[in-house]
Amino acid sequence: MPEIQNNVIININELSKSFKKQLVIDKLSVKLNSDDRIALIGQNGAGKTTLIRCILGQYNYEGELSVMGHNPRKDRKVILQDIGFVPQTPPPIKLTVRELISFSEKITKTPAEEFYKISDDLGLDIKQNLGKPFYKLSGGMKQKLLISFALGRKVKILLLDEPSANLDPQAREILFRHLKNYAPNTLMILSSHRMDEIADLVNRVIEMDLGKIVLDNDLNEHVKK
Amino acid sequence: MQINKITHSSLFQIMSTDISQQLRSKWFWTYSLLFGGFVAVMFATGITESQIIGFVGLSRLMVTFMQVSMVILPIYVLITTVRSVVGDRESNVMEYMLSFPVSFTGYFWGKFLAKFLLTYIPVFIALLGAALWGSFTNLDVPWDLFTLYSALLAAMIFCFLGISMFISSVAQSQDLAISSAFVLWLLLVAFLDLILMGLLLKMRIDAGTVIGLGMINPLQVFRTTVLVLFDPELTVMGAASYFVLDTVSRELFIFFAIAYPITLGLLFGWLGNYFFKTKDII
Numbered sequence: 001m002p003e004i005q006n007n008v009i010i011n012i013n014e015l016s017k018s019f020k021k022q023l024v025i026d027k028l029s030v031k032l033n034s035d036d037r038i039a040l041i042g043q044n045g046a047g048k049t050t051l052i053r054c055i056l057g058q059y060n061y062e063g064e065l066s067v068m069g070h071n072p073r074k075d076r077k078v079i080l081q082d083i084g085f086v087p088q089t090p091p092p093i094k095l096t097v098r099e100l101i102s103f104s105e106k107i108t109k110t111p112a113e114e115f116y117k118i119s120d121d122l123g124l125d126i127k128q129n130l131g132k133p134f135y136k137l138s139g140g141m142k143q144k145l146l147i148s149f150a151l152g153r154k155v156k157i158l159l160l161d162e163p164s165a166n167l168d169p170q171a172r173e174i175l176f177r178h179l180k181n182y183a184p185n186t187l188m189i190l191s192s193h194r195m196d197e198i199a200d201l202v203n204r205v206i207e208m209d210l211g212k213i214v215l216d217n218d219l220n221e222h223v224k225k
Numbered sequence: 226m227q228i229n230k231i232t233h234s235s236l237f238q239i240m241s242t243d244i245s246q247q248l249r250s251k252w253f254w255t256y257s258l259l260f261g262g263f264v265a266v267m268f269a270t271g272i273t274e275s276q277i278i279g280f281v282g283l284s285r286l287m288v289t290f291m292q293v294s295m296v297i298l299p300i301y302v303l304i305t306t307v308r309s310v311v312g313d314r315e316s317n318v319m320e321y322m323l324s325f326p327v328s329f330t331g332y333f334w335g336k337f338l339a340k341f342l343l344t345y346i347p348v349f350i351a352l353l354g355a356a357l358w359g360s361f362t363n364l365d366v367p368w369d370l371f372t373l374y375s376a377l378l379a380a381m382i383f384c385f386l387g388i389s390m391f392i393s394s395v396a397q398s399q400d401l402a403i404s405s406a407f408v409l410w411l412l413l414v415a416f417l418d419l420i421l422m423g424l425l426l427k428m429r430i431d432a433g434t435v436i437g438l439g440m441i442n443p444l445q446v447f448r449t450t451v452l453v454l455f456d457p458e459l460t461v462m463g464a465a466s467y468f469v470l471d472t473v474s475r476e477l478f479i480f481f482a483i484a485y486p487i488t489l490g491l492l493f494g495w496l497g498n499y500f501f502k503t504k505d506i507i
Binding site for chain 2: 085
C-alpha cells in the first residue's frame with residue numbers, strides 16, 4: 001500500500017508534457033496538501049487543463065506524479081474512486097439523464113439521491129428531464145448535472161475546471177456555498193479565469209504560465225500583489 | 226483482485242450504457258429492419274420455391290441471406306464502429322467518462338461487446354425467424370446449415386469488430402478512421418475470387434500463393450464456407466475456393482472458417498486495447 005507523506009496528497013516532481021514537440025507542461029514541481037483549496041489560474045494555454053488531465057491519468061508524461069501515493073497512469077482506476085471532476089465544457093454525451101445518473105450511481109457506488117440533492121439545490125429539476133438525452137439539455141443544465149455528480153460523492157480530491165462557466169449567478173452562488181461546506185479534508189483544485197469569484201473559497205493560489213508555476217502563494221499575498 | 230473487480234464492473238457498466246444508447250439510434254433500427262425485411266421479402270417473393278444449382282427451399286433462402294450479409298455486414302460494422310473510440314475522443318466524451326473509476330480495458334471491451342451483441346442479435350433473429358417460419362409452413366429446415374451460418378455470422382462480425390476497434394484506437398480523427406475502414410473493405414472485396422483468378426491465370430502466380438491469399442481474406446473464407454456444404458463439384462465457387470477445398474478437408478475448413486475470424490478479431494481487439502490504454506486518451 002503506497003504511503004502518503006504528511007498530508008501531501010499530490011506530489012509532482014519535474015513533470016513535463018508535450019504534444020508533437022510542443023511543451024505544454026515544463027518540469028513542473030509542486031506538492032499539494034489534502035487541506036488545500038487551490039485556485040489554479042493562468043491564461044489559455046498555460047497548461048491548467050493538461051495538468052488536470054495528467055492527474056486524472058489521461059495523459060502519458062515525463063517526470064514523477066503521485067496521487068494519493070499512486071501513479072495515476074498505472075493505478076488510475078483506484079485513484080479515480082476518490083476524485084470528483086467537472087470538465088470545462090460539458091461533452092455531448094448521448095445517454096439520457098436517467099442512464100447517466102444510473103451509470104454514475106453504479107460506477108461510483110453513490111446513491112442517486114446524493115446527486116438529486118445537489119442538482120435540486122442548483123435549481124435543476126432532474127426528474128423533469130430524466131428521459132432527455134444529456135446533450136440536448138441547455139449548457140447550464142448540463143453543467144449543473146455534472147457538478148452534482150462530482151459534489152454528490154465523498155471524494156478526497158475535487159478537480160473543477162471552470163465549473164461556473166455556464167451557470168447563472170444564483171446557481172454560481174449555490175455552487176460556491178457547496179464548495180465552501182464540502183468536507184474540509186478534501187483537496188480542491190479550481191481552475192478559473194475569474195479570481196474575484198473564487199477568492200473566498202481558496203487558501204492557496206497557483207498561477208501557471210507556459211507550463212510553469214509562476215506563482216504559488218496564499219490568497220492574501222496574491223491579492224496584495 | 227480489486228483491480229479485476231473494477232475492470233469487470235467497468236466493462237459491464239460501459240456495455241450496458243452503450244447498449245441503451247445504441248438501441249435509440251436510427252442506425253440500429255434501420256439495420257435490424259433491413260435484415261428482418263429482407264427475409265420477409267424473400268419469403269414473399271417465393272425464393273424458397275425456386276431452385277438454382279441444387280439450392281432449394283430454405284437452403285436457397287439461407288444461402289442468399291448469407292451472400293447479402295457478406296456484402297452488408299463488414300462495411301456496416303466497419304463504418305459504424307470505427308467512429309466509436311475516436312469519436313468519443315474528439316468530442317471529449319471520453320475525457321469525462323474516463324474521469325470515473327472506469328478501466329481503459331473495461332471501456333474498450335465494454336464498447337466492443339455491446340456492438341457485437343447489437344450487430345449479431347438482429348441477423349441471428351432474422352435467420353432464426355426464417356427457420357421458424359419455414360418450419361411453420363412445412364418446409365424442411367436445414368438445422369445443420371442454420372447452425373453453421375449462425376456461427377459464421379458471429380465469427381465474421383467479431384472479426385470486423387476487432388479490426389474496426391483497432392482502427393478506431395489508432396486513428397487520429399474520425400475522417401481518417403472512416404477512410405481507412407473503407408479502403409480496407411475495398412481491398413478485401415477486390416481480393417475475392419475475381420482478382421485471385423486473374424493472379425492465377427494471367428500472372429501465372431503459384432496456386433499455393435493464391436490459396437494463401439484466399440485464406441488470409443476473412444471475406445473469402447466466409448464466402449467459401451457459405452457454399453462448402455453444398456457444392457461437391459465446386460462449380461459455383463470460383464478459383465480460390467476451388468483450390469482451398471481441393472487442398473484441405475471440408476471439416477477442417479469449416480473449423481478454420483470459424484476459428485480464424487474470431488482469432489483475427491481477438492488479435493486486433495487486443496492490439497486496439499493495447500494502443501488505447503497506452504496512448505494519451507485525448
